[in-house]
Amino acid sequence: MKVIKWICLIIVILFIGACTVNNSLATVGTTKVPTQSHFENGKFYNAEPMEANSFSKVAGIFVRFLMEKKVDAAPEQALPMNTLTREQLIDLNNDTIHVIKLGHSSILLKVYGEFWLLDPVFAERASPFQFMGPKRFHPTPITIEQLPPIDKVLISHNHYDHLDKHSIKLLANKTKQFLVPLGVASDLEKWGIQPNKINEFDWWQEQLTPFGFIAFTPTKHFSGRAISDGNKSLWGSWVISAKEHSLYFSGDSGYFTGFKEIGERYGPFDMTFIETGAYDKDWPDVHMTPEQSVQAHIDLKGKIMTPVHNGTFDLAFHAWYEPLEHVQSISNEQWIQLHTPIVGEIWQLGQPHQTQRWWQAYMPKYTSTIITAE
Structure with a gap:
């Protein structure tokens, strides 16, 4: 057990090091030249500055990782899931948008007949290694091989729980287009994606679609998959406007004033997919x-x-x-309509939705309840 902890600690060091200790100024891996002020000397920067991570702060996180006992870090039994089939997805009507949560931040959309994937991670682990690192609590409701042809894959940033090499390679021959932040195209090309399938985006850049447009918008985060590539690719969120509907996908972000600007430019949104999890007092930014x-x-x-x-x-x-239980309480106080589907559940925009507290049945001394909202 100690050996595993120390190996995992090395992974954490590499991951945090990508953001905190890398000072090299290599050229960003993109053919596009960033035009905004958030790129300088080969690195991307947030619009709002973040507190620098001191050695003592990083060391403190390492100590917590090694010594702090986690409580209920993983479920003790299988979580509920709705298994999907290709035929079931193809049979969904083509005159609206269907939304399916695949797990973590991975979303499958059927947008007026086209299938789009947001941050698809189908691998068993969110890690550079197949034999260690964070392991899934549940399988995906459908495999990549079983998916219908994919029109678009949208990537928010290059962290392992959002950009999965295993998934991208399997999607290579069944996906028409990959939409990625500046600097991410070089990785996809190494993994076998044809350059003419990849479109890189800077913040606030838009692309027209048959139904409207897609826009890449800012977040407050960072990038990196190893010590040597910290912040050499961009990070961000996605706005999807399709006919009378609009969606927002946050990717990862600390809270910042940019959300208000995005709301002013592109809102209101029929649905927002907002990062709610993996937060901690030691990385609030x-x-x-x-x-x-x-x-x-x-x-x-x-x-x-x-x-x-x-x-x-x-x-x-x-x-x-905790994230689901906590956000449920906060949303009730703020009169926010919350959509908390089980993995694989299909929902059609414009239909009544259910706030299903499914997780409570898997918590100690709780039972699930359902609130229906129009």
Whole structure:
């Protein structure tokens, strides 16, 4: 057990080092030249500065990782899931948008007949290694091989729980287009994606679609998959406007004033997929607490909020169910319409939605309840 902890600690060092200790100024891996002020000397920067991570702070996180006992870090029994089939997805009508949570931050959309994937992670572990690192609490409701042809894959940033090499390689021959932040194309090309399938985005850049447009918008986060590539690719969120509907997908972010600007430019949104999980007092700048997630939804002028980035991987010190339980309480206080589907559940925009507290049946001394909202 100690050996495993020390090996995992090395992974944590590499991951945090990508953001905190890398000072090299290599050229960003993109053919596009960033035009905004958030790129300088080969690195990308947040619009709002973050507190620098001192050696003592990073060391303190390492000590916590090794010594702090986690409580309910993973569920003790299998979580509920709705298994999907290709035929079932193809049979969904083509005159609206269907939303399916695949786990963590991975979302499958059927957008007026086209299938789109947001941050698809189908691998067993969110890790550079197949034999160690955060392991899934549940399988995916459908395999990549079983998916129908995919029109678009949208990536928010290059962290392992959002950009999965295993998934991208399997999606290579069944996906028409990959939409990625600046600097991410070089990785996809190494993994076998044809360059003509990849479109890189800077913040606020848009692309027209047959139904409307897609826009890449800022977040407050960072990038890196190793010590040598910290912040050499961009990070961000996605706005999807399709006919009378609009969606927002946050990727990962700390709370910042940019949510209000996005809401002013592109809101209101029929649904927001907001990061709600993997937060901690030791990294408040790059992930949001549930209170901040709800405030981001309000800033964005969202109508229905779907909390993502939870319930699949153990990436922080809180209990696996805490983000959902906490955001449920906050949303009730703020009169926010919350959508908390089980993995694989299909929901059609414009239909009545259910706030299903499914996780409570898997917590000690709780039972599930359902609130239906129009």
